[in-house]
Amino acid sequence: MLQRDCLLEWRTVFSNTIFGLEIKGKKDKESKQYVEELLKKYDLYDFKDKYPSELSGGMRQRVALIRTLAVKPKILLLDEAFSALDYQTRIMVTNDIYNILRKEKMTAIIVTHDISEAISMSDRVIVLNARPGTVKDIHKIEFDMENRNPINCRENPKFSKYFNTLWRELGVDE
Numbered sequence: 001m002l003q004r005d006c007l008l009e010w011r012t013v014f015s016n017t018i019f020g021l022e023i024k025g026k027k028d029k030e031s032k033q034y035v036e037e038l039l040k041k042y043d044l045y046d047f048k049d050k051y052p053s054e055l056s057g058g059m060r061q062r063v064a065l066i067r068t069l070a071v072k073p074k075i076l077l078l079d080e081a082f083s084a085l086d087y088q089t090r091i092m093v094t095n096d097i098y099n100i101l102r103k104e105k106m107t108a109i110i111v112t113h114d115i116s117e118a119i120s121m122s123d124r125v126i127v128l129n130a131r132p133g134t135v136k137d138i139h140k141i142e143f144d145m146e147n148r149n150p151i152n153c154r155e156n157p158k159f160s161k162y163f164n165t166l167w168r169e170l171g172v173d174e
Helices: 013-017 019-024 029-041 057-070 087-103 115-121 150-155 157-170
Strands: 075-079 107-111 124-128 135-140
Touching: 013 019, 013 029, 013 057, 019 029, 019 057, 029 057, 057 087, 087 115, 087 150, 107 115, 115 150, 115 157, 124 157, 135 157, 150 157
Parallel strands: 075 107
Antiparallel strands: 124 135
16 A cells, blocks of 8 residues: 555546456455445445545545455555645544554554654564665564554553654654
């Protein structure tokens, strides 16, 4: 899933979500039912006949995620998936996506330059050196809370400790 949702403007929400299935030659009845279930589960079913221009930025990102989930990948790569969104929408969408990934029991690798996003969405943060991008360090992120989600994590006292550690390690203030 990329920075931009890459939805095809001439296709409806439903036809966008099954696009990957079409490419893979797996557009069967069972797969279409799975997509419909995802649309219902994530509050987009009522918009299945709408076009991308009729959706909010957050809704577009959820459609892009459902399109990605439709092909049942073993692992999900999110490359700066929220960077095109304004700050408020970004926080709400990260919360939505986090919950979807948990419900679907998906493993995701999230590429981001946003330290707060990395901490609030992850179990581990891998910090890379500058080019050629080798692993500098791996940080285990643990929040002892019942209803963990990105918004709750930002309010947890551990959040600022993780943030300061990563900030220093990245050498941003040097």
